[in-house]
Amino acid sequence: MAMLLVSPYGRKLVGVRAFNPLIRFSRPSALISTRQGPDENTSPLSSFTSLQERYKLPVVPDIIPLKANQRVVCVGDVHGDINALKRFLKLAEVFDGNKWTGGNTILVQCGDVLDRGLEELECFSLLTSLSKQAAEHEGSLICLWGNHEALNAAGLFQYTMGDDEYENEIGQALDVSPLDTKLWRIQFGGNQPSRWASYEPGGIFALPLMAHLKVAVQVGKTVCVHAGLTQQHLDMYGGLNGMNNIAQEWIKEAHHRQNNNFGEYISVEEVIKDANNRAKLAAKSMPNCLGGGSGESSPVWMRTYSYPPNVPPRQSEKAQAILDEVLTTLDADRMVVGHTVQNQINAALRGKVWRVDVGASRGVSGGTPEVLEIVKQPDGGEEVSILTERGRIPQKDREVSEEAAILKSLL
DSSP states (O other): OEEEEEOTTSSSEEEEEEOOOSSOOSSGGGGOOOSSOHHHHHSOGGGGOOGGGGGOOOOOOSEEOOOTTOEEEEEOOOTTOHHHHHHHHHHTTSBOSSSBOOTTOEEEEOSOOSSSSSOHHHHHHHHHHHHHHHHHTTOEEEEBOOHHHHHHHTTOOTTOOOSHHHIIIIIHHHHTSTTOOSGGGGGGTTSOHHHHHHHSTTSTTTTTTGGGOBSEEEETTEEEESSOOOHHHHHHHTHHHHHHHHHHHHHHSOTTOOOOTTOOOSSHHHHHHHHHHHHHHHHHHOOTTTOOOTTOOSTTTOOTTTOSTTSOOSSHHHHHHHHHHHHHHHTOSEEEEOSSOOSSOEEETTTTEEEOOOOOSTTTTOOOOOEEEEEEOTTSOEEEEEEETTEEEEGGGGBOOHHHHHHHHHO
């Protein structure tokens, strides 16, 4: 029977994989465990493992000034491909295959580490390890919320490649923890329990990792966000600080209130009801800055600045006005976004929005990794370049315009 979970966007039900009971039984009482105490049964799963340290991001400000000659490098969507991530990091000159080599460089990974790939935990493990090393050299590695992080936090796994990596890393650790049971999986209704337990609000990664993702961050004159920002977003959420705080508070709290770690259910129907309720409560409380869906206007879903790919956005004049307004408010020169796959990094809307998702993951299009670099000059200006495996490309060579798009269509 299919398990249906309510979409966090409140408009329709989303079918999420098939539900198969983890234990087959001939009478309801077979699901009841009496071995453990009530506190262990209802406690957060994060209290039974120390894996969190491996996936911990340092605290960084929402707005970071750049020093003279300091670099900020922006990396697009990774989607569970460790080889693509390593190529990004080496291009950015912050990673030699073993350690952080970027000095005081600030690296921003623009969201969507999750989904479409098989090495998601490996990617996050490398990013969090390098983030700690960067901090020791007065640098930073910042990870942003993408729409796929939001989907996973809401228990929506239609873009995943399975649960094996999480079972091997998270599930097995919980099995041999003081819980001493595999029954903790039952409360997740057969819906990738090790993954769900990791990313849900109040989950295993909620405090060390997810609470330190940024919806948006500003480094020097550059604003980085997964999909886009508007003045309306700033007004609605209270600026960059407000939206980051809202997302942080939401992911830290277990909205389902308590667990059922020993699977104390009397029927399969009760399991399904509990799992659905778990998803509904997280979805209902999800802040709008993380919610949305295809075509929606939230910071992790909008495509106003990035679609169609490789050419200027639709309704360019309107998009330009929206972009100019928010950049003026933030005293910024440019915005960097991922989310929409481009053939190569490019700038639209008079060079003010940089689109850096090149579909590098094998689970997307296997595109060639490129990195955006901004360097603060001694005179206070900022120089923008694209770092590629063929060398450095100046900003002017990657700007797209209406005139260039028309000319290209005629050739």
